[in-house]
Amino acid sequence: MKRRDFVTALGIGAGAAALSACGKKESEDCAQQGIGEQAASKDVIHWKMVTTWPKNFPGLGTAPERFAKNVAKMSNGRLQIKVHGAGELVPALEAFSAVSAGTAQIGHGAAYYWKGKEPAAQFFAAVPFGLNAQEMNSWIHYGGGQQLWDEAYEQFNLKPFAGGNTGVQMAGWFRKKINSLEDLKGLKMRIPGLGGEVLKKLGGVPVNIPGGELFTALQTGTIDATEWVGPYNDLAFGLYKAAKYYYYPGWHEPGTTLEVIINKKALQELPEDLQAIVEQAIRASNQDMLDEYTARNNQALNTLVNEHKVELLKLPEDVLKQLHAVSNEVVQEVANTSEMTKKVYDSFTKFAEQSRAYHMISEQAFYETRTL
Amino acid sequence: MKRRDFVTALGIGAGAAALSACGKKESEDCAQQGIGEQAASKDVIHWKMVTTWPKNFPGLGTAPERFAKNVAKMSNGRLQIKVHGAGELVPALEAFSAVSAGTAQIGHGAAYYWKGKEPAAQFFAAVPFGLNAQEMNSWIHYGGGQQLWDEAYEQFNLKPFAGGNTGVQMAGWFRKKINSLEDLKGLKMRIPGLGGEVLKKLGGVPVNIPGGELFTALQTGTIDATEWVGPYNDLAFGLYKAAKYYYYPGWHEPGTTLEVIINKKALQELPEDLQAIVEQAIRASNQDMLDEYTARNNQALNTLVNEHKVELLKLPEDVLKQLHAVSNEVVQEVANTSEMTKKVYDSFTKFAEQSRAYHMISEQAFYETRTL
Numbered sequence: 001m002k003r004r005d006f007v008t009a010l011g012i013g014a015g016a017a018a019l020s021a022c023g024k025k026e027s028e029d030c031a032q033q034g035i036g037e038q039a040a041s042k043d044v045i046h047w048k049m050v051t052t053w054p055k056n057f058p059g060l061g062t063a064p065e066r067f068a069k070n071v072a073k074m075s076n077g078r079l080q081i082k083v084h085g086a087g088e089l090v091p092a093l094e095a096f097s098a099v100s101a102g103t104a105q106i107g108h109g110a111a112y113y114w115k116g117k118e119p120a121a122q123f124f125a126a127v128p129f130g131l132n133a134q135e136m137n138s139w140i141h142y143g144g145g146q147q148l149w150d151e152a153y154e155q156f157n158l159k160p161f162a163g164g165n166t167g168v169q170m171a172g173w174f175r176k177k178i179n180s181l182e183d184l185k186g187l188k189m190r191i192p193g194l195g196g197e198v199l200k201k202l203g204g205v206p207v208n209i210p211g212g213e214l215f216t217a218l219q220t221g222t223i224d225a226t227e228w229v230g231p232y233n234d235l236a237f238g239l240y241k242a243a244k245y246y247y248y249p250g251w252h253e254p255g256t257t258l259e260v261i262i263n264k265k266a267l268q269e270l271p272e273d274l275q276a277i278v279e280q281a282i283r284a285s286n287q288d289m290l291d292e293y294t295a296r297n298n299q300a301l302n303t304l305v306n307e308h309k310v311e312l313l314k315l316p317e318d319v320l321k322q323l324h325a326v327s328n329e330v331v332q333e334v335a336n337t338s339e340m341t342k343k344v345y346d347s348f349t350k351f352a353e354q355s356r357a358y359h360m361i362s363e364q365a366f367y368e369t370r371t372l
Numbered sequence: 373m374k375r376r377d378f379v380t381a382l383g384i385g386a387g388a389a390a391l392s393a394c395g396k397k398e399s400e401d402c403a404q405q406g407i408g409e410q411a412a413s414k415d416v417i418h419w420k421m422v423t424t425w426p427k428n429f430p431g432l433g434t435a436p437e438r439f440a441k442n443v444a445k446m447s448n449g450r451l452q453i454k455v456h457g458a459g460e461l462v463p464a465l466e467a468f469s470a471v472s473a474g475t476a477q478i479g480h481g482a483a484y485y486w487k488g489k490e491p492a493a494q495f496f497a498a499v500p501f502g503l504n505a506q507e508m509n510s511w512i513h514y515g516g517g518q519q520l521w522d523e524a525y526e527q528f529n530l531k532p533f534a535g536g537n538t539g540v541q542m543a544g545w546f547r548k549k550i551n552s553l554e555d556l557k558g559l560k561m562r563i564p565g566l567g568g569e570v571l572k573k574l575g576g577v578p579v580n581i582p583g584g585e586l587f588t589a590l591q592t593g594t595i596d597a598t599e600w601v602g603p604y605n606d607l608a609f610g611l612y613k614a615a616k617y618y619y620y621p622g623w624h625e626p627g628t629t630l631e632v633i634i635n636k637k638a639l640q641e642l643p644e645d646l647q648a649i650v651e652q653a654i655r656a657s658n659q660d661m662l663d664e665y666t667a668r669n670n671q672a673l674n675t676l677v678n679e680h681k682v683e684l685l686k687l688p689e690d691v692l693k694q695l696h697a698v699s700n701e702v703v704q705e706v707a708n709t710s711e712m713t714k715k716v717y718d719s720f721t722k723f724a725e726q727s728r729a730y731h732m733i734s735e736q737a738f739y740e741t742r743t744l
C-alpha cells in the first residue's frame with residue numbers, strides 16, 4: 001500500500017502516518033500520550049534486515065544494528081527494522097536473493113559476495129590495488145559509481161548503497177615469512193575473491209574458509225596463511241596465537257566497501273519522508289563504520305605489537321610489484337566478462353587514475369611528510 | 373515548547389506533529405490531502421542557519437543547502453531550515469555569537485574561526501601536521517573528540533558537530549619558487565590561523581585577506597603567496613592566472629573539518645525524532661562534502677595541470693621538516709593556554725600517535741605500494 005493511498009483511505013491527511021510513533025515496543029510511551037496500543041501500532045512498518053554477518057559481529061555486524069536504531073528514532077518508531085544475523089532467517093550468502101525476492105526488505109553485506117549473479121558487483125566492494133575508502137566513497141557518490149551500481153542491480157529489483165567501510169585491510173597472518181615470490185608457490189591461504197585469483201596465478205592455493213573456522217585451520221596448519229580484516233577484528237579472533245607474522249599492506253582489499261541492498265518495491269512503497277530517512281541513515285552509517293574501524297584499529301595494533309609482540313612485516317617490494325601486475329590482469333579479465341563489467345571497469349579505472357594523481361600530492365604526500 | 377507538551381495540549385497524540393508535513397510550500401500537496409494550509413502550517417518549525425560562506429559557495433556553501441533540503445525531506449516538511457550566506461543575517465565571523473545567543477538556531481563554519489572565544493576550538497578544525505580527514509572523523513566520533521568539543525562549547529550553549537571536510541588542502545600559490553627556508557623570510561603570504569603563526573616564526577609575514585580579494589592581491593603583488601583550499605576551489609578562483617607555482621602538500625591544513633553548531637535550547641526543544649533527523653543529516657553531510665571535494669579535486673587538478681599548465685611543486689624536504697618542528701612548538705603553545713586546551717591537546721596527540729603508526733602500515737603503505 002502506498003502512503004498516499006493509505007492516507008486517503010483513512011481520510012485524515014499526513015498526520016496518520018505519524019501515529020505509528022507508538023510501535024509495540026513503545027507501548028509505555030504511548031500510554032503516557034493516551035494512545036491505545038492497538039490503534040497506534042497500526043501504521044508501523046516492519047522491515048526484516050538480513051545480513052551476511054553473525055549477529056552483532058564487531059564493526060560489520062554492529063553497524064546494521066545502529067542503523068536500525070537510528071531509523072527507528074528518526075521515524076519516531078514508524079519504521080522498525082529487525083536485524084537478523086547470518087543464518088537466522090536465511091544463510092549468509094542468500095541475503096541477496098532474499099531481498100531481491102522480497103522475503104526480506106533490506107540486507108547488509110558486501111557486493112563481492114554476489115559476483116556469481118553479477119560479476120560487476122565486485123567493483124563495488126574491493127578491487128586489488130584499486131581505491132581506498134575515501135576514493136570509493138567519492139567514486140560512488142560523485143564519480144558515477146552509484147548510477148552504474150543501480151544499473152547492475154536493476155534486474156534484481158534491488159537498490160544498492162555504500163553501507164560502511166573497513167579502510168585498508170591487512171595482507172594477513174602467515175606461519176612462515178614471505179621473502180620472495182617463491183614463497184607464494186604452494187602457499188595454502190584463505191583469501192577469497194579477486195585476491196585469491198591473483199594468488200592462484202602466482203602458484204598459491206587460495207582456499208575459502210568461514211571466519212568461525214579460521215583460527216583452528218591456521219593453528220593446526222590446515223592453511224599456511226589467512227587474511228581476515230584488520231587489527232580490530234584480527235585481535236578479537238586471536239589470530240596472533242596461530243601465526244607469527246602479520247603482513248601489510250592489504251593490497252587485495254584497499255578500502256572494502258560494505259553494502260546495503262533494499263528491495264525496490266519496498267523502498268518505493270515507503271512514504272517519501274521515510275525513504276529520505278532510510279537513505280540518509282545509510283549514508284551516515286557508511287561513514288560511522290570507517291570512523292569506528294579507524295579508531296579501533298589504532299588501538300588494536302598497539303595491543304598486538306606491544307602486548308602480544310606480533311612481528312609486523314611489509315611484503316617485499318618485488319612481491320608487491322608482481323601482485324600488482326597480476327591484479328591488473330585479473331581485473332581486466334573481469335572487465336571482459338560483459339558489457340556491464342566493461343562499463344563499470346572503465347568508470348572505475350578512469351576515476352582511479354585521476355585519484356591516484358591527486359592523492360599523490362595530497363593524502364599520500366601528507367602521510368609521507370608527517371613521517372619524515 | 374517541547375514536543376510532549378505540544379502533543380498533550382492538542383490532545384491528539386503523536387499524530388499532531390506530522391500535520392506539519394504540509395508547510396507553506398507544500399500547499400498543493402496539502403490541498404490534495406484535504407488539509408487547509410492554515411492548519412497545516414501551524415506546526416512547522418522554522419530555523420535560521422547562518423554560515424561563514426558566501427551563499428552557495430562551491431563545496432563549503434553548497435553543503436549546508438543540501439543538508440537543509442535533506443532535513444526538510446526527512447521531516448516531511450516539519451523542520452524548515454533557511455540557509456543564509458555570510459553577511460545576509462550577520463557577518464561571517466559573527467555566526468558563532470548569533471547561534472550562541474539564539475538569533476539563529478544553527479550555523480555552519482569552521483571551529484578555528486572561534487579561537488578568540490575558545491582557543492581549544494582550533495583542534496577541531498585544522499592542526500598543522502595533525503590529522504587528515506579520516507583521522508579527524510575517527511578522533512571526533514570514536515576517539516573522545518566529540519565529548520571534549522561539547523565541553524569546550526558548553527559555556528556558549530552550543531552543541532558542535534563535524535559538518536564536512538575538505539581533505540588535505542594545498543600548500544598554496546606562490547609567485548616565486550621556494551627552494552629553501554631563506555625564501556620564507558619576508559614572504560608576504562595570506563595564511564590565517566596556526567599556519568600563519570608558523571610562517572611568522574620562520575620570518576614570513578602572514579596576512580589575512582578575505583577570499584573575494586585574494587585574486588587581485590596576488591596578481592598585483594600585494595602578497596607573494598596565498599593558500600586557499602584545494603584544486604576545486606582554487607581553479608574556480610582563477611588563482612593560476614595570478615601565480616605560477618602551485619605547492620603541495622597542505623601541511624597546515626591536512627584535513628580541515630567544517631563545523632555545524634546548534635543552539636542547545638533550540639535543539640532540545642525539537643521533538644526527539646527531529647533531533648535524530650538533524651544529527652544524522654549532519655553526519656551524512658559531513659561525509660558528503662569530502663566525497664564531493666575528492667572527486668572535484670581530482671578533476672580540477674587534471675584541468676590545472678593539463679589545460680592551464682600549472683607548475684606543480686613539492687615543498688623541499690628541509691623546509692617541510694622545519695615547518696613541522698615549528699608547528700609542534702606553536703601547537704604546544706596553544707595547549708598551554710588553559711586547562712581546556714591542555715585536555716584537548718592531550719587527547720588529540722595521543723590519538724595522532726596511534727593513528728600515525730596504524731596508517732603507516734595501512735593507508736600510507738597502500739598509497740606507496742600503488743605507485744611503486
